[in-house]
Amino acid sequence: MTSTREHIAAVRGEAAVARSSTRPADPASFAFPGVLPQDAAALGAPAEVEIPANPEQLRTLHLDQLPGLARTLRRRLLEITSEHGGHLGPNLGVVELTIALHREFRSPQEPIIFDTGHQAYVHKMLTGRPDLDGLRREGGTSGYPDRRESAHDVVENSHASGSIAWAHGIDRARRRIGQRGVTVAVIGDGALTGGVSLEALHELAADVGSGAVVVLNDNTRSYAPTIGGLAAHLQQLRGGELPAGADLFTALGLTYLGPVDGHDHAALADVLARARSVAEDPAAGAAVVHVVTRKGAGFDRAEADALDHWHATGPFEITPPAPPAAEDPAPPAATTWTARLGEAVLEAARADERVIAISAAMVDPVGLTPMQRKMPDRVLDVGIAEQLALGTAAGLSRGGAKPLVALYSTFLNRAFDQMLLDVALHHEDVTITLDRAGITGDDGPSHHGMWDLALAAQVPGATVFAPRDGDQLARAVPAALATPGLSLVRFPKGKAPAALPAIETREGIDTLLRTGPEAADAPADPGAPDILVVSIGALGHAAVAAAREVAREHPEARIHVIDPVQALPLPTPLLKAAVRARAVVTTEDGVVERGIGAALVHELTTRATREHPAPLLRTIGVPQSFPRHAKREAILERCGMDAAGIARTLREVL
Ligand SMILES: Cc1ncc(C[n+]2csc(CCOP(=O)(O)OP(=O)(O)O)c2C)c(N)n1
Numbered sequence: 111m112t113s114t115r116e117h118i119a120a121v122r123g124e125a126a127v128a129r130s131s132t133r134p135a136d137p138a139s140f141a142f143p144g145v146l147p148q149d150a151a152a153l154g155a156p157a158e159v160e161i162p163a164n165p166e167q168l169r170t171l172h173l174d175q176l177p178g179l180a181r182t183l184r185r186r187l188l189e190i191t192s193e194h195g196g197h198l199g200p201n202l203g204v205v206e207l208t209i210a211l212h213r214e215f216r217s218p219q220e221p222i223i224f225d226t227g228h229q230a231y232v233h234k235m236l237t238g239r240p241d242l243d244g245l246r247r248e249g250g251t252s253g254y255p256d257r258r259e260s261a262h263d264v265v266e267n268s269h270a271s272g273s274i275a276w277a278h279g280i281d282r283a284r285r286r287i288g289q290r291g292v293t294v295a296v297i298g299d300g301a302l303t304g305g306v307s308l309e310a311l312h313e314l315a316a317d318v319g320s321g322a323v324v325v326l327n328d329n330t331r332s333y334a335p336t337i338g339g340l341a342a343h344l345q346q347l348r349g350g351e352l353p354a355g356a357d358l359f360t361a362l363g364l365t366y367l368g369p370v371d372g373h374d375h376a377a378l379a380d381v382l383a384r385a386r387s388v389a390e391d392p393a394a395g396a397a398v399v400h401v402v403t404r405k406g407a408g409f410d411r412a413e414a415d416a417l418d419h420w421h422a423t424g425p426f427e428i429t430p431p432a433p434p435a436a437e438d439p440a441p442p443a444a445t446t447w448t449a450r451l452g453e454a455v456l457e458a459a460r461a462d463e464r465v466i467a468i469s470a471a472m473v474d475p476v477g478l479t480p481m482q483r484k485m486p487d488r489v490l491d492v493g494i495a496e497q498l499a500l501g502t503a504a505g506l507s508r509g510g511a512k513p514l515v516a517l518y519s520t521f522l523n524r525a526f527d528q529m530l531l532d533v534a535l536h537h538e539d540v541t542i543t544l545d546r547a548g549i550t551g552d553d554g555p556s557h558h559g560m561w562d563l564a565l566a567a568q569v570p571g572a573t574v575f576a577p578r579d580g581d582q583l584a585r586a587v588p589a590a591l592a593t594p595g596l597s598l599v600r601f602p603k604g605k606a607p608a609a610l611p612a613i614e615t616r617e618g619i620d621t622l623l624r625t626g627p628e629a630a631d632a633p634a635d636p637g638a639p640d641i642l643v644v645s646i647g648a649l650g651h652a653a654v655a656a657a658r659e660v661a662r663e664h665p666e667a668r669i670h671v672i673d674p675v676q677a678l679p680l681p682t683p684l685l686k687a688a689v690r691a692r693a694v695v696t697t698e699d700g701v702v703e704r705g706i707g708a709a710l711v712h713e714l715t716t717r718a719t720r721e722h723p724a725p726l727l728r729t730i731g732v733p734q735s736f737p738r739h740a741k742r743e744a745i746l747e748r749c750g751m752d753a754a755g756i757a758r759t760l761r762e763v764l
């Protein structure tokens with residue numbers, strides 16, 4: 111175990127590496143867990159200051175009380191996220207900035223819009239939610255701004271790069287009705303790489319007299335370091351390498367202020383007051399305040415973490431566990447969906463040198479780290495720019511490469527147009543892998559990956575694989591790469607379930623279970639089932655469990671559970687099997703009204719004739735809604751997508 115002093119020294123040492131060229135904050139002003147009060151005092155750390163009840167109270171504090179408040183906030187951030195998990199690194203970095211924002215601007219009359227919203231914990235703590243009660247748990251505080259929680263929360267869409275458009279829109283509407291006041295967008299260096307934020311800057315620059323203020327929180331990172339031309343430009347600005355006025359923002363017609371040390375209370379207060387003056391000056395272009403912060407600031411393990419500075423964490427021990435003994439066994443084989451994907455992609459890339467992987471600023475979270483380690487020049491990070499990722503993929507395919515775009519399912523929404531028209535219309539060979547597909551849980555409505563199947567179902571010729579387990583995922587990746595045109599491979603968050611082997615595969619369709627009188631002898635033709643359960647993706651285990659449960663109650667019932675393996679286009683053998691069944695029940699982890707089940711219903715009902723009516727049909731999935739944050743299992747249960755819920759539907763149609 112390191113001593114308290116070593117602990118602090120480690121932070122100081124790491125801080126020198128992580129910080130930019132602007133003056134660093136005094137590390138002694140930060141709160142370290144494990145630092146005894148007397149040690150902290152000896153180091154000159156300020157006494158903790160209680161979190162004020164609201165922004166008005168915050169404004170009554172004296173400037174020299176703010177370091178003490180920052181200490182308290184950091185201690186609480188650590189305590190709360192160690193218990194609940196959450197976006198620790200980004201929030202540790204914006205403690206001083208958020209204090210300064212709420213002292214200068216009068217929220218909610220002067221709205222502060224946090225881009226993406228993952229860095230709004232401090233904002234919540236300063237606007238009446240000091241303990242972030244029940245963070246990310248059902249009924250508790252959301253991990254993002256949430257209008258139901260507070261008038262201070264404006265935008266709850268956790269997708270990046272939208273804040274400047276929001277702020278400028280609010281500002282425009284208010285000016286039209288003669289309302290005064292500033293509207294603030296707080297945007298990260300990563301989120302600034304998203305096209306819509308650049309479109310918004312371009313447009314804002316032409317609106318001289320706007321009351322919008324853009325606060326650029328530059329910590330040099332998305333998850334990984336932010337790369338590309340814009341990142342290089344910000345680096346030059348941080349380093350003071352450009353003469354005044356030679357920055358991109360000024361060139362556009364905006365008023366650039368900075369760079370400013372984002373851990374220096376006085377400097378922040380000063381620059382935000384100047385930004386207000388610019389916003390209130392009818393002759394000035396909107397202000398862009400360049401604030402330099404350190405992701406994870408004040409917590410040594412976060413600052414030292416090269417991967418993502420603890421961008422997001424699960425629950426953890428604040429006092430670090432002892433380092434593992436040398437003789438510790440090798441890490442266990444990959445158990446998460448993401449890890450299985452990573453292995454499969456690396457293998458595919460080894461087998462075919464045309465394979466190029468693309469990520470939108472999420473190389474590690476989407477599983478591309480193994481490939482990046484082995485073949486770094488074949489993994490492209492295009493920034494938080496999903497549209498660009500798919501547009502680039504179309505071009506790569508045209509140029510002779512085999513692109514694989516790895517995204518989180520929810521972020522595919524951003525790039526629907528590119529998927530439909532750039533890729534599918536042009537028949538380009540592009541594979542998209544979608545992690546976190548289906549209900550995700552803790553991150554709330556905008557993070558569920560529940561729209562991808564519905565979107566893919568609108569795209570002519572799209573091939574969709576929804577593997578039910580890790581082994582199937584390993585097969586789906588090369589199958590998708592080998593399929594001409596657009597293919598998608600989607601799979602959920604977390605640990606991959608135990609392998610669920612097929613008892614039979616015929617014409618590409620896997621049968622997972624057959625119940626009923628003739629099931630035991632597994633005849634060549636198993637006959638028409640009473641119920642055909644069409645299980646799409648990772649709900650396979652639940653579908654099988656449900657069928658078993660109902661079969662115990664009704665031993666005579668012939669229930670066949672199948673997995674079509676390829677969900678779209680609907681395989682012909684699937685359609686043939688479905689028309690013979692008395693009832694068909696589909697299960698999928700996506701929007702039920704528009705997904706694979708809906709496509710099958712449409713197909714079967716339009717084929718039906720008076721002589722051959724369609725079978726009784728039921729589709730199980732997520733109802734058209736915005737499910738709030740809760741555990742994945744709880745939401746699945748509520749939607750009737752767990753084994754008990756599926757069994758209820760089976761009983762209904764039996
Ligand atoms: C459209 C979109 N794509 C991907 C993400 C995933 N994501 C969440 S935070 C983040 C990095 C954000 O970096 P930055 O804006 O610099 O904020 P920081 O965490 O550094 O404060 C990414 C890529 C997202 N939220 N939205």
Ligand SMILES: [Mg+2]
Pocket residue numbers: 298299300301327328329330331332
């Ligand atoms: Mg950043």
